[in-house]
Amino acid sequence: DTEVTQTPKHLVMGMTNKKSLKCEQHMGHRAMYWYKQKAKKPPELMFVYSYEKLSINESVPSRFSPECPNSSLLNLHLHALQPEDSALYLCASSQRTATIYYGYTFGSGTRLTVV
């Protein structure tokens, strides 16, 4: 399995809702990432998990709450979002050894619309 799977593919939520995005990989990668991408813009890093521990938080508002339950799963919990949070949310994973760097594998994303 060489994929990163994201669910759902599309999500519409109200500003008072609570929802979660899910990301799963079975490549044995020990680093996982959440990126946010607005239309016609490059992806922007939100969070980095390394060995299931949060290692980087790019000053993301607390209405976004990441969780890494195990080495294969990464969740992004959403609460009280704003319309400007509407975007494509991308999950990625990566792995390196002492001699080989495998690079980043991205999922196909969740298209989030906040109404």
Place this chain on the structure above:
Amino acid sequence: AQSVTQLGSHVSVSEGALVLLRCNYSSSVPPYLFWYVQYPNQGLQLLLKYTTGATLVKGINGFEAEFKKSETSFHLTKPSAHMSDAAEYFCAVSDTGANSKLTFGKGITLSVRP
């Protein structure tokens, strides 16, 4: 800190013509360099990457890129454009640390004319 510069926002070529997408990077340490392609409403697909070794890197779909340290460049080329190459292309750089971050250029849209 690392950064990537992709000049211009849009490149248009005729089908069968050479594709050249430029990327320059800035990094205080030896970088890892990547090119990703994004089709409408999809995620990012890795075209190719440079980590170490040979500076001419071949990727999928006939693309290749050459790492030139003296010019801090990693330009993407394809000898003959195909209609299916129309997409958004991102150059990216990461460092070699354990918690490396992938930093993207602003991207460039490639259009292919029949």
